[in-house]
Structure formats: C-alpha cells, structure tokens
Amino acid sequence: xxxxxxxxxxxxxxxxxxxxxxxxxxxxxxxxxxxxxxxxxxxxxxxxxxxxxxxxxxxxxxxxxxxxxxxxxxxxxxxxxxxxxxxxxxxxxxxxxxxxxxxxxxxxxxxxxxxxxxxxxxxxxxxxxxxxxxxxxxxxxxxxxxxxxxxxxxxxxxxxxxxxxxxxxxxxxxxxxxxxxxxxxxxxxxxxxxxxxxxxxxxxxxxxxxxxxxxxxxxxxxxxxxxxxxxxxxxxxxxxxxxxxxxxxxxxxxxxxxxxxxxxxxxxxxxxxxxxxxxxxxxxxxxxxxxxxxxxxxxxxxxxxxxxxxxxxxxxxxxxxxxxxxxxxxxxxxxxxxxxxxxxxxxxxxxxxxxxxxxxxxxxxxxxxxxxxxxxxxxxxxxxxxxxxxxxxxxxxxxxx
Numbered sequence: 001x002x003x004x005x006x007x008x009x010x011x012x013x014x015x016x017x018x019x020x021x022x023x024x025x026x027x028x029x030x031x032x033x034x035x036x037x038x039x040x041x042x043x044x045x046x047x048x049x050x051x052x053x054x055x056x057x058x059x060x061x062x063x064x065x066x067x068x069x070x071x072x073x074x075x076x077x078x079x080x081x082x083x084x085x086x087x088x089x090x091x092x093x094x095x096x097x098x099x100x101x102x103x104x105x106x107x108x109x110x111x112x113x114x115x116x117x118x119x120x121x122x123x124x125x126x127x128x129x130x131x132x133x134x135x136x137x138x139x140x141x142x143x144x145x146x147x148x149x150x151x152x153x154x155x156x157x158x159x160x161x162x163x164x165x166x167x168x169x170x171x172x173x174x175x176x177x178x179x180x181x182x183x184x185x186x187x188x189x190x191x192x193x194x195x196x197x198x199x200x201x202x203x204x205x206x207x208x209x210x211x212x213x214x215x216x217x218x219x220x221x222x223x224x225x226x227x228x229x230x231x232x233x234x235x236x237x238x239x240x241x242x243x244x245x246x247x248x249x250x251x252x253x254x255x256x257x258x259x260x261x262x263x264x265x266x267x268x269x270x271x272x273x274x275x276x277x278x279x280x281x282x283x284x285x286x287x288x289x290x291x292x293x294x295x296x297x298x299x300x301x302x303x304x305x306x307x308x309x310x311x312x313x314x315x316x317x318x319x320x321x322x323x324x325x326x327x328x329x330x331x332x333x334x335x336x337x338x339x340x341x342x343x344x345x346x347x348x349x350x351x352x353x354x355x356x357x358x359x360x361x362x363x364x365x366x367x368x369x370x371x372x373x374x375x376x377x378x379x380x381x382x383x384x385x386x387x388x389x390x391x392x393x394x395x396x397x398x399x400x401x
Contacts, residue, residue: 005156005234008099012066013082014042015146016254019129020073023137034138035077036126040070043083045118051111053091056154067118070144073126081356083120093159093237095357099151104354109159109237117152120184121145155233155359158196160212161332163238164265167217167258171283173197175315176213179325196234203329212238217265223244229269231365236270236356239335239349240328241278247296248287255282256303270359271358272352279309281324 017039024032045067065088071080092095096105096115106115122145130138164172176182180199195215202208214231235241245259267274282297293312301310309327313320340344 004055004057004060007056007154007363008063009043009059009088009152009154009189011086011088011118011152012064012149013044013147014067014069014122015056015147015274016042016123017070017072017080017083018143019124019126019141020075020078020080021127021139021141022075023127024076033138034131035075036127036128036129036141037075037078037080038129039123039144040075040080040082041123042144043067044120044147045054045084045086045088047090047094047096047106047108047117048087049092049094049108049111049113049114050089051092053089055091056094056156056364057119057152059088059090062125067120070121070123071142071146073124077126077128080123082123085120087114090154091156093157095155095157097153097155097361099153104357105152107354113325118148118150121147142364143269155357156359158198158212158234159210160198160238161209162201162211162240162242162328164211164213164242164244165217165235165262165278166244167246168215169250170246170258171315172213172244175242175244175281175283175313175321176211177361178315178318178321180211182213196231198347201328203326207329207333208390209329209332217262229265229367232266232269232273233357233360233364235276236273236353236360239277239332241276242281242324243278244281244283245284245300246284247300248284249355259300259304262380270356271361272356272359276356277308278306279311280306282310282312283315285312286317286319297379 019038020036022033022034022036026032045065065086067086068083070083073080090108092106092108092111093238096108097103098105105117108115124142124144127138127141130140164175166172167215176197176199180203182197182199197213199211199213200208201211212234214234217229217232237266243259243262245255247255248259250256263274280301282300285293285297288296297310297312300306310323311320311327315321339349
C-alpha cells in the first residue's frame with residue numbers, strides 16, 4: 001500500500017431538478033388546472049472519516065468527484081427524484097482545506113464523522129406552486145439551482161499522542177519496536193524509515209497510547225536536505241514529543257551538536273511546535289562503558305541546558321522503556337483530566353494544534369515554492385504538474401491488541 005498524505009480534489013454537488021410546466025388533461029374534466037411538480041434536490045458531497053483507511057492514495061489518481069443531479073418534476077404533481085448524495089471515505093486525521101480561500105473547512109478526528117463539503121442545488125418549483133385565486137392557469141416555473149463547486153486539499157496527519165524526533169539512526173524505530181507491536185524496518189544505515197509508523201503502547205489493561213515514529217531529520221532539512229521536513233506535520237497532533245539522542249553515534253559525531261541540529265530544524269519549521277512539551281531520551285546507553293555513562297549523560301544535559309524530563313534507555317534491549325512508557329501514560333491521562341475539567345484549556349489545546357498546522361502548511365508551501373524556483377532557474381521552465389514531494393511510499397501501521 002502506498003502512503004500518500006496530501007491530495008488535491010475537485011468536488012461538484014448535483015444540480016437541482018427544474019420545475020415542471022403541466023396542466024391536467026382528463027376526459028370530462030373541463031378545467032383541470034396546473035399539475036406540474038417540483039424538481040428534486042441535487043445530491044451533496046460529504047467526506048466521512050473511516051478508521052480502516054490510512055492513506056489518501058485513491059484520491060491521487062482520481063481527483064474529480066460529482067454527486068448526482070436531481071430529476072426534473074413531472075405532470076400529475078409528481079416530484080422529481082432527489083439526487084443521491086456522494087460520500088467519500090477518508091482516513092481519520094484528515095484535514096480539509098479550501099484551496100481558493102486557504103481556510104480549513106474541517107478536521108476529521110473521529111471515526112464515522114461526516115463533513116459537508118459541497119451543498120447540492122435546491123429544486124426548482126413546478127407551476128402548481130404558483131396557482132392562486134387570481135392566477136388559475138400559471139405558466140411560471142423555476143429552474144433548479146446549481147450545485148456547489150469546490151477545490152479542496154486533503155491533508156492527512158496521523159493521530160498520535162506521542163511523537164519521536166531525532167537524527168537518522170538515533171534509534172526511533174528500535175524504540176517503537178520495543179514498546180509496541182509495530183515492526184518498522186531497522187538497519188545500520190540512515191533513512192531506513194521513509195514514512196511515519198504508528199504503534200500502540202499498552203502500559204496496562206485499558207491503558208494505552210499511540211506513538212508515532214517519523215523519518216529522521218538532518219542538518220538543512222528545512223531547506224530540503226535528506227527527506228526534508230514535510231513529515232514533521234504529523235507531529236502537530238501529539239501532546240508530547242520525545243527527542244531521542246544517540247549517545248554513541250556510529251560516525252563519532254557530537255551528541256550535543258546532533259541534538260541542537262534537531263532543535264534548529266524544529267524551530268525553523270514551526271515556532272509553536274518547537275515550544276511543545278518535549279522530553280529528552282538518551283538512547284544506546286548499552287554502547288557506553290558503565291564507568292563513563294553517568295558523566296556522558298550529564299554532560300549532554302548540561303551542554304543543552306535541558307530543564308525538562310530526561311530518560312536513559314537502551315531501546316534494543318528494552319532497558320528503561322517500561323519506565324518511560326509509564327511516565328508518558330501518566331502524563332497523558334493527567335493532561336486529559338485537566339482538559340476535561342477546564343474547557344478553556346481544551347480549547348487552547350485545539351487552537352495550538354490549529355496554529356501548528358497553519359505554520360506547517362505555510363512552511364511546506366514556502367519550501368515548495370523555493371524548489372520550483374530553483375527548477376525554473378535550472379531548466380528555464382516549470383511543469384505545473386510536477387511536485388517536488390509527490391513521491392509515494394509504502395506505509396506500515398500496526399497496532400497491538
């Protein structure tokens with residue numbers, strides 16, 4: 001299955017059916033009168049969140065959709081049939097953007113949630129509607145109105161409570177394999193993770209949360225280096241971020257500078273996301289000599305000036321992962337209780353997520369424009385149908401029961 005997290009579509013609601021001009025014509029009925037029926041309403045277009053989907057790939061190859069138009073009215077006061085509504089299934093976590101206005105039409109975060117994106121046209125009126133004491137044989141009718149037309153952009157952002165950040169080979173995929181049933185690819189070379197992976201971490205019975213692993217960032221990702229920053233938008237729904245730092249990089253680089261590089265790329269992408277609750281996770285402690293471990297960990301914390309929570313883990317052995325998972329579960333439950341008690345806090349959280357998504361959208365669009373400008377300078381022209389990040393990838397999303 002291909003992983004596609006953005007797709008432009010064009011939707012058109014059905015036209016309303018026209019009203020009918022008709023008069024009764026029956027034997028032995030001298031003045032039958034008007035009997036033209038109304039037309040039928042045009043069908044509307046809805047989007048419906050479906051938790052069995054995890055990609056927008058279908059909309060990449062079929063971007064245009066139209067609902068059925070209403071039928072015209074008929075004689076004998078027969079109303080035309082209503083056009084059938086068109087329901088398009090999208091993954092849970094899809095944000096719908098109006099291309100013409102740039103406004104968010106809706107954010108579909110619950111399975112079964114429906115969103116009206118194009119209103120069907122209203123039916124026309126038959127001449128029976130215009131009958132009165134002074135107009136016994138009306139010849140007026142009205143036509144059905146046109147259905148709404150809309151250009152939309154679908155953006156999928158995975159629904160996860162916890163997101164992971166780090167350089168390639170920092171151990172993010174190994175960590176998610178250690179705490180959940182997800183099995184993302186793990187190898188001893190960079191960029192083994194090409195798409196977001198989700199895993200469900202079950203701390204206790206009926207206590208679980210979803211964690212997201214995104215492709216690693218490198219220095220210059222904000223300018224398109226490596227896999228770029230386009231996958232960072234999948235972290236905008238997360239309540240807490242885990243910043244994984246490799247204590248024993250295979251290239252002998254400085255863990256502190258590696259951590260700072262991630263911070264710079266995060267701030268370049270979204271100020272709001274950079275200010276999100278973030279925990280430092282020092283990984284691969286099993287590769288550091290025991291006599292040096294305490295000193296090395298403390299030196300990283302001090303050099304970064306880190307004030308938040310710090311954890312030490314060896315993800316490949318599962319050491320320290322249970323403690324971290326338990327702390328995450330407690331934090332998420334406490335945060336949820338606070339939002340349930342305080343509606344203003346819950347609204348502030350939603351607004352923060354919207355702001356992060358707006359900043360992410362703007363930053364990604366800026367990067368696209370920059371890339372197109374460079375291609376224009378290099379080739380002397382630009383193909384509007386090309387898109388620098390339209391590559392499709394395989395997606396692997398697994399859940400543990």
